[in-house]
Amino acid sequence: MNYRHAYHAGNFADVVKHLAVVGVLQHLRKKAAAFAVIDSHAGCGAYNLSGLEASRTGEAAEGIARLTNVSGGPAALTSYLELAKGARYPGSPLLAAQLLRPQDRLVAIEKHPEDAATLAATLRPYPKARVEEADGYRRLLGLVPPPERRGLILIDPSYESPDEFREAASAVAAAYRRFATGIYLIWFPIKSTAEANSFCGEVLTAGAAKVLRLDISRCQMVAGKLNAAGLLVLNPPWQFEPDMRASLDLILPRLECEARFDWLAGSP
Numbered sequence: 001m002n003y004r005h006a007y008h009a010g011n012f013a014d015v016v017k018h019l020a021v022v023g024v025l026q027h028l029r030k031k032a033a034a035f036a037v038i039d040s041h042a043g044c045g046a047y048n049l050s051g052l053e054a055s056r057t058g059e060a061a062e063g064i065a066r067l068t069n070v071s072g073g074p075a076a077l078t079s080y081l082e083l084a085k086g087a088r089y090p091g092s093p094l095l096a097a098q099l100l101r102p103q104d105r106l107v108a109i110e111k112h113p114e115d116a117a118t119l120a121a122t123l124r125p126y127p128k129a130r131v132e133e134a135d136g137y138r139r140l141l142g143l144v145p146p147p148e149r150r151g152l153i154l155i156d157p158s159y160e161s162p163d164e165f166r167e168a169a170s171a172v173a174a175a176y177r178r179f180a181t182g183i184y185l186i187w188f189p190i191k192s193t194a195e196a197n198s199f200c201g202e203v204l205t206a207g208a209a210k211v212l213r214l215d216i217s218r219c220q221m222v223a224g225k226l227n228a229a230g231l232l233v234l235n236p237p238w239q240f241e242p243d244m245r246a247s248l249d250l251i252l253p254r255l256e257c258e259a260r261f262d263w264l265a266g267s268p
């Protein structure tokens with residue numbers, strides 16, 4: 001486990017993923033009924049973008065740092081930008097923790113012991129957020145369906161091992177069999193179109209009726225860097241796609257990226 005998210009926090013792909021997380025949570029907050037968030041690969045929770053790691057890659061400088069004076073847009077965008085303007089950049093579990101209501105809860109799973117400890121310290125002020133140091137794939141299956149029967153499952157692995165696409169797809173399929181009404185957000189890097197397409201095909205075998213794929217790619221490829229990433233959204237909430245489109249219209253020109261939306265199953 002060599003991957004450290006501190007090098008990549010706040011880059012173009014992180015921004016779009018976190019915007020999607022906020023969009024889904026805002027949707028879940030519309031009903032009074034409690035929801036659960038399960039973040040299977042949670043990271044540290046918060047990142048110092050002036051630190052050594054972020055400075056070394058410069059990824060946040062080409063990402064969230066370019067969005068400081070964006071205004072307006074859908075509620076998800078304004079809320080995300082508000083949450084992201086603090087001293088430390090919030091990762092997915094900190095964004096979620098800040099959007100929980102008293103009736104909601106978050107389980108954030110992180111395998112790396114150091115990152116899990118940092119995450120536990122970051123989430124200490126949030127009584128409805130629990131951190132588990134564990135394997136996210138295995139633990140996820142023990143946590144679904146959540147008793148609330150509503151919620152977001154975020155699967156955001158580091159894809160370090162060659163087998164990890166297969167492992168992620170089979171974890172999604174197994175979780176989906178137990179909790180078919182959940183909203184799932186699955187992030188993946190696109191280093192090869194064939195590999196990404198085959199991963200999406202494997203996730204589709206889970207049988208979700210509605211699956212939206214959103215790809216974000218740099219307008220100009222940069223050698224040696226991640227140039228594209230995707231998000232699969234199983235059971236996307238009502239208006240998720242048009243809201244994401246409207247937000248991305250505002251931010252993608254600044255990130256010098258473009259988006260592609262594809263309904264792999266069902267339609268809006």
Ligand SMILES: C[S@@+](CC[C@H](N)C(=O)[O-])C[C@H]1O[C@@H](n2cnc3c(N)ncnc32)[C@H](O)[C@@H]1O
Binds near residue numbers: 040
């Ligand atoms: C892409 S980062 C997560 C970023 C985080 N979701 C966010 O958006 O802020 C992936 C994280 O998964 C952790 N990880 C790797 N393998 C894991 C596993 N099998 N179970 C849980 N966490 C794992 C890594 O240590 C890393 O912190």
